[in-house]
Ligand code: SPV
């Protein structure tokens with residue numbers, strides 16, 4: 279009897295790494311490829327370069343492949359139980375990477391019918407990601423932007439609970455990075471608050487982008503931007519995204535509310551209004567389809583609990599947003615316990631990473647978020663609130679004392695400011711450029727050289 283072999287793969291840009299696996303697989307029997315559908319790839323590493331249909335067309339021309347079927351999830355189990363192949367063949371790189379749990383599950387499932395996992399030595403230095411990297415390496419600026427989105431994506435998809443911290447201008451962004459955080463939350467509340475504006479889209483999207491540009495220019499860690507409800511419809515949202523990408527912002531969160539937005543912690547008579555689910559899905563889809571940086575992250579923020587709905591509405595919407603292409607879902611809640619998030623996590627079958635903002639349930643132990651399987655926690659406004667607190671005290675004290683004597687020891691020094699803005703670097707550069715002596719680099723004109731030669735001749 280002919281043996282059967284299963285290979286699950288994305289095969290976004292077919293390369294000799296794929297061919298090595300497929301050749302080996304064909305030595306074991308008839309090969310079925312479980313080709314990852316586009317929706318898995320949206321949340322896995324990057325959006326696909328090629329669609330399912332075009333990837334399938336390319337694979338059909340590979341003689342080692344007998345059959346191609348859809349693989350609907352990163353988990354191979356469903357297709358394996360259907361086909362019961364004698365072998366699964368895969369590159370051995372997943373033994374130690376973030377997909378090792380998928381490998382372990384496959385080994386267990388194969389035991390049900392005595393199947394076997396065959397691992398092919400990973401073909402070094404070739405993968406779709408490596409190809410993209412090679413191309414973008416030509417362009418340092420874009421590469422840096424792409425790297426930032428990649429870092430944010432790694433953070434969201436990591437197995438560990440991760441944390442990102444609020445910043446609202448260039449200086450606070452530097453301070454967050456200095457503290458050791460791997461990412462920054464550019465909070466809409468704090469960014470508009472720092473401009474003296476309400477969190478009701480009083481700052482235009484381009485004014486927001488201007489502040490974000492200062493922030494992105496001074497840090498190496500990725501910035502996840504609070505994009506509110508996208509400043510309008512799908513078109514406004516994608517224009518906003520495109521401007522974020524051009525300024526090196528790593529990703530954006532859009533909430534399923536109306537424009538102009540209302541802060542989630544403000545009580546509104548009759549409850550806050552949600553966006554139509556399909557309209558919001560179209561917004562997410564449009565942003566995903568128009569992004570240029572393949573790693574740029576779009577997170578869909580679920581406001582169902584904020585608007586007073588229960589778990590059914592929340593779950594229905596989360597599934598839809600994920601299907602529309604959201605890389606992660608931010609589940610927001612305004613109650614003082616983690617009950618909303620607990621209930622959500624009980625039902626969510628880990629289709630994509632979940633992000634939370636525990637501003638109101640701040641007393642829930644962080645370990646609990648770990649146990650729930652949360653991907654990332656946003657500490658959403660605590661730098662801005664601490665600035666307000668300290669500035670209020672300082673102003674009051676100086677006003678009352680008509681002296682600086684009581685505040686000096688409690689606040690950052692002027693030297694601190696110089697250190698953050700790297701004054702010493704400017705000094706170094708000044709010594710090089712202000713009195714730049716170019717004379718030794720000037721190549722004399724030919725006529726001048728000839729004239730000098732003539733002078734020498736004449737003197738002889
Ligand atoms: C923000 O920080 O602007 C947020 C989070 O959107 S919250 O204020 O909790 O809605």
Ligand code: MG
Pocket residue numbers: 465466467477504506
């Ligand atoms: Mg906000």
